[in-house]
Amino acid sequence: MSDIAIELKGIDKSFGPVHANRNINLAVRKGSIHGIIGENGAGKSTLMSILYGFYHADAGTILVDGEPVAIRDSNAAIAAGIGMVHQHFMLVENFTVLENIILGAEDSQILNAGIARARRTLKELEKEYALEVDPDAIIEELPVGLQQRVEILKALYRGADILILDEPTGVLTPSEADHLFRILDQLKRQGKTIIFITHKLREVMAITDMVSVMRRGEIVATRPTAQTSVEELAELMVGRRVLLRVEKGEGVPGEVKLSVRGLTVKDSRGVTMVDDVSFDVRAGEIVGIAGVAGNGQSELLETVSGIRRAIAGEVVLAGQPVAVTGDVDAGDLRRRGLAHVPEDRHHMGLILAFEENENTILGYQDDPRYLRGALLDIDSIRKDAEAKIAHYDIRPPDCRLKTANFSGGNQQKIVLAREFERDPDVLIIGQPTRGVDVGAIEFIHRRIIEMREAGKAVLLVSVELDEIRALSDRILVMFDGRIVGERGADASEGDLGLLMAGVAGAEQAA
Amino acid sequence: MSTPYGKLPPSAEYFLLPLVNVVVAFLISGLVVLIAGESPLRAFELLIKGSLGYGEGIGYTLYYATNFIFTGLAVAVAFHCGLFNIGGEGQAYLGGLGVALPCLWLDRFVPWYVTFPLAVAGSAAFGALWALIPGYLQARRGSHVVITTIMFNFIASSLMVYLLVHVLKPVGAMAPQTRSFEAGGQLPTLGFLLRLLGLDPGIAPFNVSFLVALVACFFVWLIVWRTKFGYELRTLGQSAKAARYAGIHEARIIILTMMISGALAGMMALNNVMGEQFSLQLDFVNGAGFVGIAVALMGRSHPVGIIPAAILFGILYQGGAEIAFDMPNISRDMIVVIQGLVILFAGALENMFRPALASAFASFGARASRRATAAGE
Numbered sequence: 001m002s003d004i005a006i007e008l009k010g011i012d013k014s015f016g017p018v019h020a021n022r023n024i025n026l027a028v029r030k031g032s033i034h035g036i037i038g039e040n041g042a043g044k045s046t047l048m049s050i051l052y053g054f055y056h057a058d059a060g061t062i063l064v065d066g067e068p069v070a071i072r073d074s075n076a077a078i079a080a081g082i083g084m085v086h087q088h089f090m091l092v093e094n095f096t097v098l099e100n101i102i103l104g105a106e107d108s109q110i111l112n113a114g115i116a117r118a119r120r121t122l123k124e125l126e127k128e129y130a131l132e133v134d135p136d137a138i139i140e141e142l143p144v145g146l147q148q149r150v151e152i153l154k155a156l157y158r159g160a161d162i163l164i165l166d167e168p169t170g171v172l173t174p175s176e177a178d179h180l181f182r183i184l185d186q187l188k189r190q191g192k193t194i195i196f197i198t199h200k201l202r203e204v205m206a207i208t209d210m211v212s213v214m215r216r217g218e219i220v221a222t223r224p225t226a227q228t229s230v231e232e233l234a235e236l237m238v239g240r241r242v243l244l245r246v247e248k249g250e251g252v253p254g255e256v257k258l259s260v261r262g263l264t265v266k267d268s269r270g271v272t273m274v275d276d277v278s279f280d281v282r283a284g285e286i287v288g289i290a291g292v293a294g295n296g297q298s299e300l301l302e303t304v305s306g307i308r309r310a311i312a313g314e315v316v317l318a319g320q321p322v323a324v325t326g327d328v329d330a331g332d333l334r335r336r337g338l339a340h341v342p343e344d345r346h347h348m349g350l351i352l353a354f355e356e357n358e359n360t361i362l363g364y365q366d367d368p369r370y371l372r373g374a375l376l377d378i379d380s381i382r383k384d385a386e387a388k389i390a391h392y393d394i395r396p397p398d399c400r401l402k403t404a405n406f407s408g409g410n411q412q413k414i415v416l417a418r419e420f421e422r423d424p425d426v427l428i429i430g431q432p433t434r435g436v437d438v439g440a441i442e443f444i445h446r447r448i449i450e451m452r453e454a455g456k457a458v459l460l461v462s463v464e465l466d467e468i469r470a471l472s473d474r475i476l477v478m479f480d481g482r483i484v485g486e487r488g489a490d491a492s493e494g495d496l497g498l499l500m501a502g503v504a505g506a507e508q509a510a
Numbered sequence: 511m512s513t514p515y516g517k518l519p520p521s522a523e524y525f526l527l528p529l530v531n532v533v534v535a536f537l538i539s540g541l542v543v544l545i546a547g548e549s550p551l552r553a554f555e556l557l558i559k560g561s562l563g564y565g566e567g568i569g570y571t572l573y574y575a576t577n578f579i580f581t582g583l584a585v586a587v588a589f590h591c592g593l594f595n596i597g598g599e600g601q602a603y604l605g606g607l608g609v610a611l612p613c614l615w616l617d618r619f620v621p622w623y624v625t626f627p628l629a630v631a632g633s634a635a636f637g638a639l640w641a642l643i644p645g646y647l648q649a650r651r652g653s654h655v656v657i658t659t660i661m662f663n664f665i666a667s668s669l670m671v672y673l674l675v676h677v678l679k680p681v682g683a684m685a686p687q688t689r690s691f692e693a694g695g696q697l698p699t700l701g702f703l704l705r706l707l708g709l710d711p712g713i714a715p716f717n718v719s720f721l722v723a724l725v726a727c728f729f730v731w732l733i734v735w736r737t738k739f740g741y742e743l744r745t746l747g748q749s750a751k752a753a754r755y756a757g758i759h760e761a762r763i764i765i766l767t768m769m770i771s772g773a774l775a776g777m778m779a780l781n782n783v784m785g786e787q788f789s790l791q792l793d794f795v796n797g798a799g800f801v802g803i804a805v806a807l808m809g810r811s812h813p814v815g816i817i818p819a820a821i822l823f824g825i826l827y828q829g830g831a832e833i834a835f836d837m838p839n840i841s842r843d844m845i846v847v848i849q850g851l852v853i854l855f856a857g858a859l860e861n862m863f864r865p866a867l868a869s870a871f872a873s874f875g876a877r878a879s880r881r882a883t884a885a886g887e
Contacts, residue, residue, distance in 0.1 A: 307754050331757020348751045363756040
């Protein structure tokens with residue numbers, strides 16, 4: 001028995017002209033957590049798809065426990081003891097936890113026996129790894145963190161010794177992520193091998209034993225985590241020095257551009273999501289809204305930008321009242337100088353099936369610049385798209401390419417270019433760097449600061465506390481639909497963390 | 511992050527995949543013919559000869575294709591907006607009324623080219639009106655168009671029976687249909703086009719509505735891909751959230767799209783009522799509305815794909831009739847089975863061969879690129 005759990009030798013994979021993986025050599029020690037970092041498009045996911053049998057390598061061998069294995073499909077991967085926790089969960093939403101876990105491993109046509117057996121096995125797994133979850137809960141009723149736990153249990157139930165986690169914290173709140181790290185640590189101590197794919201440097205530093213950096217399809221370095229630093233890893237990832245902190249001068253707030261008073265929003269089930277919220281945003285300042293995901297930030301953004309209806313309250317945009325309780329109209333607000341970078345880039349900010357240039361007019365399709373009579377002025381639209389591609393360094397620079405074929409960072413740049421280049425008075429930005437690589441984060445942050453410098457009023461919502469602290473002039477903390485506190489830019493993480501958890505807020509309200 | 515299967519190159523997506531689907535459908539149809547005790551090869555020969563082998567056959571093939579272009583476009587336009595309009599049957603039926611009324615009114619006094627624009631407008635208007643109600647119910651009340659449009663097919667059917675039996679039937683006539691139109695209600699054939707190619711069109715009712723169908727193809731392309739309305743329609747079809755974000759008025763787009771879809775289906779009636787029967791008859795639509803679904807699926811909801819797909823179904827209709835005529839064991843119903851198989855493979859199972867084809871292309875592409883690199887180095 002070797003102490004190497006899995007070894008890749010000379011793995012090579014091309015998609016047409018794109019060389020996604022180039023001569024990859026990687027050895028992962030048994031019972032360790034091995035991080036693989038790299039920007040979006042560096043080839044991490046391709047490599048893992050090869051390991052899990054979704055793709056076939058053009059060249060190279062995979063050794064599990066020192067034995068070469070041929071991984072033709074995911075069944076072969078499971079047989080080799082490899083389990084995968086996907087970035088987007090592969091769960092049947094209206095099934096119970098137990099049903100999801102045995103899905104594909106039912107063992108017989110009659111379910112009852114299998115379910116009973118699975119229940120026993122699940123109990124043991126839970127005890128062994130401290131992975132508690134109610135086996136009879138319906139998946140869609142579970143919070144995201146627990147859904148992910150089900151994914152991990154699914155892999156363990158199939159006897160996985162090597163667990164691959166693809167961007168596992170992308171969907172988690174900070175506390176859920178902490179919990180996940182504790183679970184991974186526990187799994188490691190029980191002898192499981194974990195491959196942890198991420199583009200978040202802090203996570204790599206926090207949890208891994210070894211880390212490999214991928215850039216443009218190659219592994220450019222492998223280091224023991226203890227002997228490297230965030231700065232070194234960032235540089236290896238991007239290939240140049242990266243500024244991790246945003247430089248910004250003292251803000252000069254002007255007049256109030258966006259004023260929100262007593263805004264109350266209920267969702268379709270009648271649950272109050274935004275509860276009597278009031279605040280102002282002035283020209284030349286960034287107001288950040290911190291909070292754990294799901295505390296009403298999304299609903300607040302959508303209401304202020306004219307997508308969702310409020311049940312009470314007032315919004316004043318550049319001195320003019322906005323209809324928030326009646327028929328809302330995002331187009332009207334846009335014409336009045338409000339730009340909105342939505343949280344949900346894939347379903348709201350972009351149409352992934354459209355060509356890039358078609359997305360540069362989303363929301364601005366009424367602009368006479370893009371029209372020639374009743375027809376779209378295709379030449380003008382494409383020329384405009386090309387100018388934005390150049391200005392925002394969007395890659396690949398091809399405005400006829402389907403938007404789905406751009407990386408997350410470049411997709412976000414498409415949205416930013418569309419909204420920022422309009423020279424709006426008020427900017428509403430949700431999760432500007434979610435699913436975006438390090439190089440692009442720096443770029444996006446600089447652009448947001450530039451907008452403030454140009455005298456725009458910026459309302460920023462992010463679940464990344466670091467981001468809020470780095471960019472904001474004032475920080476509002478939302479908890480359970482209410483603003484529970486306001487802090488300056490110099491607020492400590494601990495202070496904000498308490499507010500976000502609703503602890504200090506409860507005292508204040510009392 | 512990435513999908514497990516590679517994407518197909520456009521040439522395979524739009525030509526090879528539909529071709530594979532049709533070939534498989536034909537192979538299985540061959541088995542059906544074999545089981546029925548006839549030779550599949552001879553049946554295939556009859557199918558092709560009957561539909562493409564002589565002038566009159568070609569004329570009939572194109573006549574049927576005209577129907578399917580209209581209904582195929584109708585389904586395609588709604589598809590792009592995320593709506594599944596399966597009410598083409600009823601909308602076309604009502605469209606017939608829009609054709610018949612101007613013909614009955616004017617056919618004795620004016621030449622066909624005066625009646626025709628009114629008939630085009632009438633068929634489109636009646637079809638649109640019949641789709642407006644489901645569209646409105648979807649937009650304002652959230653009643654699913656799949657349910658309402660299919661219900662409206664039945665309502666259309668009953669309504670037309672009532673009108674034909676009690677209102678439109680000439681006094682003393684036995685058949686539930688209108689009187690025959692005079693010259694002013696009869697469209698000229700396009701037989702001369704076939705004669706130019708040295709073919710004899712015989713009595714094939716291939717008529718000027720075919721040209722209207724081609725013009726409609728152009729306008730559908732223009733509306734869907736080149737107008738602001740089309741942009742909003744496609745945006746809504748892709749994501750309701752994005753449409754709301756972009757300030758698009760959802761209800762308005764849904765209603766307008768359904769009306770355009772209904773108008774296209776309604777115009778199908780021109781071909782039959784004014785181009786072949788010269789009267790409005792019971793059940794003249796005869797399934798063309800449903801065939802439109804398969805045509806749209808097979809044609810990838812694009813006019814350029816819909817035309818060949820419509821011609822293929824024209825071949826099946828015309829050639830199938832010839833098979834039924836020549837082969838005693840193959841009845842008209844058996845032809846419907848074969849058409850059903852084509853619909854099954856081209857429509858419902860259209861993705862069955864996609865993974866195999868995609869991986870074939872992926873490995874081929876990888877080999878080609880390796881060769882290129884090897885040559886380059």
